[in-house]
Amino acid sequence: MTIKISSAKQDKEAAPIKADIEKIKLKISLLELQPAELRIRSPKRIIPTHWSAPSKEIDDLKVALNDKIELLKQLEESFRAPLEAYLKKINGKANTYTMDAEDVISYALETEEDLRERGATLKSLIGATASYRPAGKSRSNAYARKSSPSITTRINIRRVADGWRLVHASRDECYVNETASEDITVSQAAVDSIIATATRGLVVRAP
Numbered sequence: 325m326t327i328k329i330s331s332a333k334q335d336k337e338a339a340p341i342k343a344d345i346e347k348i349k350l351k352i353s354l355l356e357l358q359p360a361e362l363r364i365r366s367p368k369r370i371i372p373t374h375w376s377a378p379s380k381e382i383d384d385l386k387v388a389l390n391d392k393i394e395l396l397k398q399l400e401e402s403f404r405a406p407l408e409a410y411l412k413k414i415n416g417k418a419n420t421y422t423m424d425a426e427d428v429i430s431y432a433l434e435t436e437e438d439l440r441e442r443g444a445t446l447k448s449l450i451g452a453t454a455s456y457r458p459a460g461k462s463r464s465n466a467y468a469r470k471s472s473p474s475i476t477t478r479i480n481i482r483r484v485a486d487g488w489r490l491v492h493a494s495r496d497e498c499y500v501n502e503t504a505s506e507d508i509t510v511s512q513a514a515v516d517s518i519i520a521t522a523t524r525g526l527v528v529r530a531p
Contacts, residue, residue, distance in 0.1 A: 327407050329432045330487035334403050341396045348389045355382050404429070407490060411477065414493045418475040421498060423458060431456055432481055432488035435508065443521025448514035452483040453491075460502035473497035478505070 328334075355378060408425040415422040423431075435454050440446070457478040478496040482489050 326482070326489035326491055327410055328403065328487065329407065329429055329481060329490055331403070332486035334399070334487075338396060338399055341392055341399070345389065345392045345396065348385055348392065352382055352385050352389070355385075410490070411493060414495060415475075415477060416495070418495075421458060421461065421474040421476045423477040423479060423493075427458075428479055428481070428490060428493075431479070435481075436483070436488070439508075439510065439514065439518075443518040444510065444514040445517050448511055448517050449483045450485055450511075452508070452510045452514065453480065454509070455480050455505070455507040457496050457505040458498060459504040460498035460500050462501060471500045473499045 404425045407428065411422075411424055411428070415424075432454075436449065439449060439452065444452075455478065458476050460474060460476075474497065476496050476498045478494050479490060480492040482491050
């Protein structure tokens with residue numbers, strides 16, 4: 325069984341809601357930033373007049389904004405629910421050094437961003453896998469020698485056509501000052517794309 329971490333379908337559903345949120349925020353800002361004093365010019369004199377932002381319109385926009393934010397929150401929560409439930413079952417009562425749904429989503433997106441920045445194409449990332457366990461807490465060496473390991477989470481994720489999936493998660497241990505454990509596997513096509521990007525514009529000198 326795999327669990328969705330990211331999904332192109334969910335992103336597509338969220339996109340128009342996010343766009344509406346930004347539009348409403350802009351409208352509110354424009355109304356609130358009207359000049360405190362407008363001057364009406366006539367052929368003979370300048371007549372000062374005071375401007376007050378239309379409070380009812382702003383209030384209505386703020387209500388609409390809150391509705392959109394709540395709608396987006398519900399969409400995101402419904403998407404994360406299966407992932408959160410699965411991780412809670414794995415982690416149990418431990419939570420200080422374990423990974424929750426937000427941590428897993430962030431790690432998957434950061435992994436993809438890193439590989440894309442290196443030059444891997446979206447198509448070549450399909451089938452990529454990553455195994456990850458967070459680093460241990462940072463403390464002095466004297467403290468580290470006396471301390472016991474902390475419960476943490478190890479995850480295995482895979483990139484499919486429309487996003488990342490959690491393939492497996494398990495309880496693990498991390499010791500004080502222990503570095504994070506990470507193993508990323510990509511296709512030969514992804515490696516070729518990364519090499520091509522890294523060497524673009526270079527000419528190999530003949531021996």
